[in-house]
Amino acid sequence: MLVVRPALPADYDALMNLAVLSGRGFTSLPEDEPTLRDRLERSQASFAGETAAPDAYYTLMLEDLSDNAVIGVAAVKAGVGLKRPFFSFRVVTLAQSSPTLDMRFDHQALVLVNECAGWSEVGSLFLRPERRMGGAGRLLAQSRYMLIGIEPQRFAENVLAELRGWFNEDGTCPFWDHVAQKFFRIPFDEADLLSASTNGQFILDLAPRHAIYTGLLPEDARQSIGRCHREGEAARAMLEREGFRYQGLVDLFDAGPTMGARRDDIRTVKEGRRLMVRLGEDAFGEEALVSTADIGRFRAVRAPVLIDGEAAVLSRDAAEVLGVREGEAVRVKSS
Template sequence: MIIIRPIQHSDYDALHRIAIESGHGFTSLPVNEELLKKRINHAQVSFQKAVTHPGDEGYLFVMEDTTTGQVVGTSGIEAAVGLDDAFYHYHLGKVVHNSRELNIYNTVETLSLCNDYTGASEICTLFLSESHRKNNNGRLLSRMRFLFIAEHRERFAKTVIAEMRGVSDDEGRSPFWSWLEEHFFSMDFPTVDYLSGIGKKGFIAELMPKYPIYVNLLSKEAQQAINKVHPKTVPALRLLEAEGFSRRGYIDIFDAGPTVEAETHTIKTLRESKKCQVIIGEVSTNEKYIVCNTNVANFRAIQTQLQLRETAKQAVITKQAAEALQVSDGDWIRLIRN
């Protein structure tokens, strides 16, 4: 069976492998032993912590194939970004140049460095190994985060964002960064991406242009990359758009990929999820649901068939599903139709 659970210290080797597999542009998982172990430790502390409002907690989950014991994917949530380290974006704006006397009216797009998302919750670190990109595993890995947020609302902010990977080639070259590198930096994209991933972000404030950048001054390749996602990121973007996430003109400062956002209470899975009591029994239906228990440190989520007794707020699940979720008769679960 495929289950989602909090990451453990014993998952380090699998996380390191996933960091390598994910490639360039996956800033939240740098190929760095110290940082990966620190990420696991921080997640362990976050899952154990008593929380009344969002702080610096970071929740990292893994997808495990219990048949083989192999970890095949990751998914994460940051409770509130930018509280310790500045959280930068470019915001797309417009400047109008107008002369009535000359009858000239020009509208020019600009990029302004900002910290507007400070304090927002961020869903991040979504990666699924190619061997398991089937059977709606990607949907499970993405949507279960919203079930976790729905069950533990006090741990998260009123706004949730997601940074989508921008355009880069197989060698990790970003056309947007190439223009910035030529004019303001002397580091290639893989290097700057890695430094950002390991938390060394001081160079951003030191070297980034302080004034708005006129988009029409960028190279054609850089302009075309703005607000575009990497081809491998398109399915993840579509999932989030179906949840109600949309673009608000914010892009990544390195690869110009879009950041999407949603007000937490409007996210589809949060609005439509139901909380039911468990009845363990025979299930004779093909209707599949994403289901999670109500724990934090012992959180579990799966995809399973079940019979919903909506008026009684009950759900019939199989013994196998109950064992995977670590629940018994009468316990509560949260679910959403897949």
């Protein structure tokens, strides 16, 4: 059985392995030991309720209990842009006209903004490539919304997700090469690491202050604006099924799209039900997403569930994996 559980400091080696596998441009999983260790400690404190709600950072691990192997990671940040700016480029249309020539031109441009300050963020979704089957990615992705649904007041009214931008097969990033690098003038990997491991002051110092007309860019750079990485298409599709939509915002470095949704409109948050556990036979009912109803003891699985009024009838195995007993509450999201 697969289970999503809180990350622990002891998961460092597994998390670093996932960071290495994630490749270039996966900013939220840097190959940096201090950053990853700090993230695990912050997550443990967040699940324990030792961190103020806006500063909480919940990291989730997907574990295969058949061999106790960690095969994926995801995260939820309760608030972004509060202690450091959360910059993006907004894609805008600038209209120019000449009555003398009786002509009008619409120019697409990129403008630096900090519009998502205070939003919550779901991200860091990554699975080992050989395990991307059988619903593992869906379980991991939806577990973030089950977490939010337990105590929505811990999270912002709006939730965003950033998708990795477009990279060519040879590993080059057209947007970085033709746009962002002109302002930051350091290698992409260095900028990516600094973005994940520092307070972001260098972005505030060096990011462009004036509109960038995309018509001046090479074709491959223009085409990459708002385009997600080939390995991010499945993640984008899952976000859209939950109700997330492209916000017209893109990442400063790789121009990957920012998706957003109102917290209470996210499908899994909205449709999740709080039910009381009743133990039954080993396997019956339709498979559903089930999580604990306590953030401090958070776990999520997919398992057969028979919903009987306000009761969720679970097998003893599923209840044991979740760490719940008869009469305790769980959250259930039917398929």
